[in-house]
Amino acid sequence: MTRKKVKLAFIINDSARKATFKKRKKGLMKKVSELSTLCGIDACAIIYSPYENQLEVWPNTMGAQRVLAEFKRMPEMEQSKKMVNQESFIRQRIAKASEQLKKQSKENKEKEMTEVMYQCLAGKGLQNLNLGDLNDLDWVVDQNLKEINKRIEAFKKGASTSSSAVVSVAAALPLVE
């Protein structure tokens, strides 16, 4: 995760995989240790370590077994309920990522349209825009005009709070389509 964003997939190269394993195992054990200390909880981590032909256990056998005993005491049904299994874990992350993508796309689109508006103000015209862009711009201009009208109405009633900057930019825009 540094020098390059790592692809979350099996590392083909043997030595690279082993190196990553050792580094991350250490990091993971540290995290478990910290969580346990900071929050005063019982936790254990067990990693089957092919490179060391040995299981790695934190904090120690006794501690792990204490936690495991708790685990086994739960009925099967309880274990499954609300459990963070691999699939739901991944689903959660995909959902989150999708949401962020959507949000970012919206932001990007707005910035693009703002840029286009400023280009218009600078007299660049719209010849370089394709149909899709023009439609998007249309939508933005439309939204702005609606907003302006709303504010004008509000202003007529003596309650205007509109920003003059917003109005001047939007009003200078030629209508598209």
Added chain:
Amino acid sequence: MTRKKVKLAFIINDSARKATFKKRKKGLMKKVSELSTLCGIDACAIIYSPYENQLEVWPNTMGAQRVLAEFKRMPEMEQSKKMVNQESFIRQRIAKASEQLKKQSKENKEKEMTEVMYQCLAGKGLQNLNLGDLNDLDWVVDQNLKEINKRIEAFKKGASTSSSAVVSVAAALPLVE
């Protein structure tokens, strides 16, 4: 671990502890997930979660039990051997930290002495130094002189590789003590 370096101790404040727990549990599960994917290994994490009145398990019950079965199959002696238990884990970290401190102190001392040397060259004198500083400076100057003499000898034999910069700085230093 941000906005402030966190003290590795039990978090007294209840809500802060709970917030930290939730964040770090999530981060930990992600790490386990990544390690498992990147290195193609079996791993499980079990956290006794007082706030959720429920054990958190990754990747799922089946996966955890497979790893646990492996764990229980090992003879006690094997489990203990080479095991990273809490105490040895902490010892390792203390040892590492001590080593770094030592290294850093040495570096700092050298930089300090270099600074003092340059101050001398600028005619600042040594009046502001205490006895300890003077002794340290003495040591550094002594080392430099020994090095210079060695290089002079080597030079006499026609094999000098000495840097003129080093010599000029060191030679300008007044002797202390």
Added chain:
DNA sequence: GGATCTATCTATAAATC
């Protein structure tokens, strides 16, 4: 193969909503 370095990515404490 392991230890170390360092540029960069990720996790997260605290603030804010």
Added chain:
DNA sequence: TGATTTATAGATAGATC
């Protein structure tokens, strides 16, 4: 309380020895 944001601490990929 929980979600989001932001600034900073921590983890680590790739390089180097």
